[in-house]
Amino acid sequence: MNDRSDQTVRDxxxxxxxxxxxxxxxxxxxxxxxxxxxxxxxxxxxxxQEAQFWPEIIDLLENDVLKQTxxxxxxxxxxxxxxxxxxxxxxxxxxxxxxxxSGPRELTDDPxxxxxxxxxxxxxxxxxxxxxxxxxxxxxxxxxxxxxxxxAELYLSRAYNRWLRDVILxxxxxxxxxxxxxxxxxxxxxxxxxxxxxxxxxxxxxxxSVRHAPVHSPSYMRLYAMIEETGKPLVxxxxxxxxxxxxxxxxxxxxxxALSFVHYNLIHMTNWIVNAIPERFPKLKTLWVEGGLAxxxxxxxxxxxxxxxxxxxxPGLKKLPSEYxxxxxxxxxxxxxxxxxxxxxxxxxxxxxxxxxxxxxWPHWDFNxxxxxxxxxxxxxxAKRNILGLNAAKLFGLPIKRVRP
Numbered sequence: 001m002n003d004r005s006d007q008t009v010r011d012x013x014x015x016x017x018x019x020x021x022x023x024x025x026x027x028x029x030x031x032x033x034x035x036x037x038x039x040x041x042x043x044x045x046x047x048x049q050e051a052q053f054w055p056e057i058i059d060l061l062e063n064d065v066l067k068q069t070x071x072x073x074x075x076x077x078x079x080x081x082x083x084x085x086x087x088x089x090x091x092x093x094x095x096x097x098x099x100x101x102s103g104p105r106e107l108t109d110d111p112x113x114x115x116x117x118x119x120x121x122x123x124x125x126x127x128x129x130x131x132x133x134x135x136x137x138x139x140x141x142x143x144x145x146x147x148x149x150x151x152a153e154l155y156l157s158r159a160y161n162r163w164l165r166d167v168i169l170x171x172x173x174x175x176x177x178x179x180x181x182x183x184x185x186x187x188x189x190x191x192x193x194x195x196x197x198x199x200x201x202x203x204x205x206x207x208x209s210v211r212h213a214p215v216h217s218p219s220y221m222r223l224y225a226m227i228e229e230t231g232k233p234l235v236x237x238x239x240x241x242x243x244x245x246x247x248x249x250x251x252x253x254x255x256x257x258a259l260s261f262v263h264y265n266l267i268h269m270t271n272w273i274v275n276a277i278p279e280r281f282p283k284l285k286t287l288w289v290e291g292g293l294a295x296x297x298x299x300x301x302x303x304x305x306x307x308x309x310x311x312x313x314x315p316g317l318k319k320l321p322s323e324y325x326x327x328x329x330x331x332x333x334x335x336x337x338x339x340x341x342x343x344x345x346x347x348x349x350x351x352x353x354x355x356x357x358x359x360x361x362w363p364h365w366d367f368n369x370x371x372x373x374x375x376x377x378x379x380x381x382x383a384k385r386n387i388l389g390l391n392a393a394k395l396f397g398l399p400i401k402r403v404r405p
Contacts, residue, residue, distance in 0.1 A: 017105045021121065021363075025128040031371035032130030039402045040389030041370055045237075045289050045331050045359035046122070046134040049104065050141065051079050053118060056167070058082075060159035063151055082156060083140040084147040104363065115171040122175055125362055129369050132389065132404045135176045135203065135396075136164070137289075139364075142239035145183060145211025157182040161196060169201035174403055176396070178206040178235055186219045190226055197230045203396040204232040204287070209264035210239040216275035224277065228284040233329070233395055238265050238291040265291040266299060269325070273303060276316025278324045285395060287329040290361060294336045297349045300325055326351050329395055331359035332387065333368045344378045353383040357392045 012023060022029070050057065055074060058081070061067035066082060073081035108120040115123075126134050138160060144153040157180040164177045179196045181189040196202050205227055207215075227234050238261040241247060246263075250256045265288055272278070272286070303321035307314055317324075330350060337343060350356065361367045373379070373387050393400050 018107075020106050021104065021124045022128050025125065025369070028129045028369035028371065031369065031374070032128075035130070035371065035374045038370075038374065038385060038388050040385075040393060040400055041129075041131045041404070042358065042389040042392035042396075042398065043126070043129070043131045043134045043360045043362070043370075044287070044357045044392050045137060045333060046125070046362050047137050047139045047364060048118065049363065050083070050138055052105075053163075054080050054083075057156065057159045057163050060162050061155050062158060063155045066149075066151060066155055080140055082147075082149060082152045084143045084149070084152065085140055116167060119168060119171045119175065123172055126174060127405055129360065129362070130404060131360075131370065132402060133174050133176055133392075133398065134360075135178065136168075137178065137206065137237055138180065141180065142208045142237060143210055143241065145208050145213070146241065146243065154182045154185050154188055157192075158188075161192060165196065165199050165202070169199070173201065175201065176203045177201055178204045181205050181207050181223075183207045183211060183213055183220075186223055189223050193223065193226045193230065197232065202232075203398070204235050206235040206237055208239055209236050209268055210241045210260075211264075214271055215268050216271045216277060221280070224281050224284055228281045231283075231397070233285040233287050235287045235289055236265065236268055237289045238262070261291050262295045266295060269299060270303065273317070273321045273324050274307075274314045276314065278327070279316050279318060285329065287331065287357065287395065289331040289359065290333060291330075292334045292336055293330065293332070293343070293346050293350070293356075296325065296330065297346050300349060322349075326355065329355050329357055329391070331357050332373060333359040333361045334366050335368055335372055337372075340378075343376075347379070353380075353386055354391060356387045357395065358388045 012019065015024060055071075058067060058070045058074065061070065070081040104121055106121070108117050108124075113120050113123060122134060122136065126132070141156065141160060144156060147153055160180050169175060169177055179192050179202055181192060183189060193205060224234070240257055240260040241264075242250075242253075242256050242260070244260070244263075247256050247260055250259070269288065278284075300322035307317065307321055311317075314321075326349075335343070346352075347356065358370060358373055360369060370388060374384055376384070379387070390400065392398065
């Protein structure tokens with residue numbers, strides 16, 4: 001056991017997957033201590049690295065054939081059977097700067113903490129960064145929407161949701177979850193909304209964006225109505241897909257990573273707006289996660305330009321496409337800070353003060369700690385408070401009260 005109560009920055013011979021999160025994030029802790037005046041910080045995008053907990057999820061599979069197949073593959077040395085991980089995705093770990101990307105192997109033997117190993121690791125990260133709540137997403141499961149294995153997404157999503165509900169969420173009220181919707185099976189999504197909408201700690205429903213299902217399909221209309229009735233948001237989480245035919249022309253991970261996350265957001269958002277889904281479900285709130293921010297003003301301008309010339313092709317719209325986008329919510333990570341003037345314009349165009357939510361994406365290699373927001377010189381103090389926590393509290397219905405140590 002190592003005492004990190006003083007959060008001292010230490011010189012380490014190397015950083016590995018076994019490095020203590022509190023050592024890894026010690027600089028973030030120093031920034032957090034400078035910004036104690038921000039009473040509520042909610043991280044709307046942090047990740048489970050499923051590999052080390054995959055056997056627990058596999059054990060909850062309700063399909064005996066898939067369960068036995070996956071268990072046999074685990075015994076044979078496969079780390080994550082049925083997960084649909086694409087070749088090349090491990091470049092995130094190998095070429096990245098955060099070895100925790102592959103799954104932390106640090107010790108969790110602190111006497112002052114308890115619970116499931118994942119709960120301890122999440123709690124450690126929250127406390128180190130000065131975060132009150134974290135919303136948890138899976139990682140490898142973000143690619144299940146294009147799995148060729150019949151039933152893989154459906155049964156894995158059911159197992160994951162039960163694991164989250166029964167094992168993780170009851171252990172710490174600061175850890176929040178979203179129901180993973182197997183979007184290729186609309187009727188099963190509807191059942192999950194019924195079964196999980198009132199589960200403590202569940203604050204919304206998520207669709208992984210890496211898929212080829214058109215969001216405006218009539219088969220989803222009843223689902224959207226059900227989610228709208230719950231008052232909880234529908235969250236689209238972007239992801240990479242090097243297997244997509246378009247991206248197979250790219251020969252570097254950096255190229256695929258730059259384009260792939262944005263690609264699926266552009267398609268789903270365009271279909272969502274042009275087919276007037278916001279008009280059909282005006283109380284349905286949407287949050288778009290991990291696509292960065294630079295794509296937002298581009299799509300606003302492009303859709304407005306096209307709409308003004310061909311309004312007859314989008315007869316359901318009652319205002320400019322950009323006006324609908326200004327009413328949607330977006331997460332802040334990865335924040336493209338290379339061009340500060342462009343970032344300021346982007347935040348102005350998207351109404352960041354009321355619509356942007358802080359996200360770290362921890363423990364992925366390109367994560368952003370809270371001071372990514374607090375150090376922006378062009379944001380007012382009120383805007384920073386909103387982005388760091390108040391906007392998320394409003395969206396998810398959370399109390400405006402500090403709960404971090």
